[in-house]
Amino acid sequence: MADKIKTEKNTAVNIDEKKLSELRAIISEYTDISGRRLSHTLSVEKECGVLAEIFGLCENDRRRLCAAALLHDITKEKTLDEQLALCRHYDIDYPHETVRSPKVFHGWTASAVMRDKYAEYCDEEMCSAVFVHTTGREDMTLFESLLYLADYIEPLRKYESCLAVRDYFYKGVAEIACPESDRENNLMILLFRTLLKSFDCTIKELIREQEEIFYLTVKSRNSLIHKLTVHNLS
Structure with a gap:
């Protein structure tokens, strides 16, 4: 199924600044990406x-995350027929009802394309992040x-929900002024709460538009609720 992510032990690819610039x-010359999509x-x-x-990611992990960002939408503008x-x-198995949530496909197909066409710039953790960047996943x-x-x-996102979540997150970061030992824990709590808000906004918008809510989005949200509840942080 498409919600199953490869779980091989990750060997982090080394991404230096030269490789990231390459x-x-x-991507800047990629013909399947519009100017608007490239800006995003x-x-x-x-x-x-x-x-x-x-x-506090190390420099290589920072560059790996940036490289994943550069690749995350390489199939975003393909039609549903092209996604299928x-x-x-790439032998991506998916529930039949996914065709009613077509925006979901591009994370899965981008992950497969980057593994195939851009292997020197990615590793399994990066592919996994691209795979789930639209729906999220549990844990x-x-x-x-x-x-x-x-x-x-x-910051180019101008949707009210995106602006609200961005504002919530960065206000939270500014308010975290504590010893280093507590800062890491408080940042993770803020991250969980921010992600939860983003999923809530996505689900509310889908309901408002009378569109289907993809099951992985619900599972992702429920996973965050569970984490916050278990640690009495909700």
């Missing part, structure tokens, strides 16, 4: 760099969560 140039992609990359610094063709080509890793969040709150 990938940025490749570059903004997500920049946001990933900011989030990586906030959460990619699913067949997302920090790396996955940061790409998901960057995609939602990058």
Whole structure:
């Protein structure tokens, strides 16, 4: 099923600044991405760099997160028929009802394309983050969560919900002034709460538009509710 993510032990690819610049140039010339989509992609990359610094990722992980951002939407503008063709080509199994939530496909197909066409620029953790960047999943890793969040709150997003979630997150970051030992824990709590708000906004919008809510989105939200409830943080 498409919600099953490869779980091989990840060997992190080394991404230096030269390699990241190469990938940025490749994506900038990518014919399947419109100017608007490219602007969004570059903004997500920049946001990933900011989030990586906030959460204390090492330099290679920061660059890996930025590289994942550059690749996350490479199939976004393909038609449903093209998405289904990619699913067949890469043997991506999916529930039949997914065709009624077509925006879901591009995370899965982009993950497959980057593994196939851009292997020197990615590893399994990066592919996994791209795979789930639209729907999320239960128990997302920090790396996955940061790409998901960057995609939602990058500053070119002008939707009211995106602006509200961005404002909530950065106000929360500004209010965290505590010893280093507590800062990491408080940042993770803020991340969980921010992700929950983003899922709530997505679900509310789907309900308002009378569109179907994809099951992985519901499972992702429920997973965050469980984490916050178990730790008495809701």
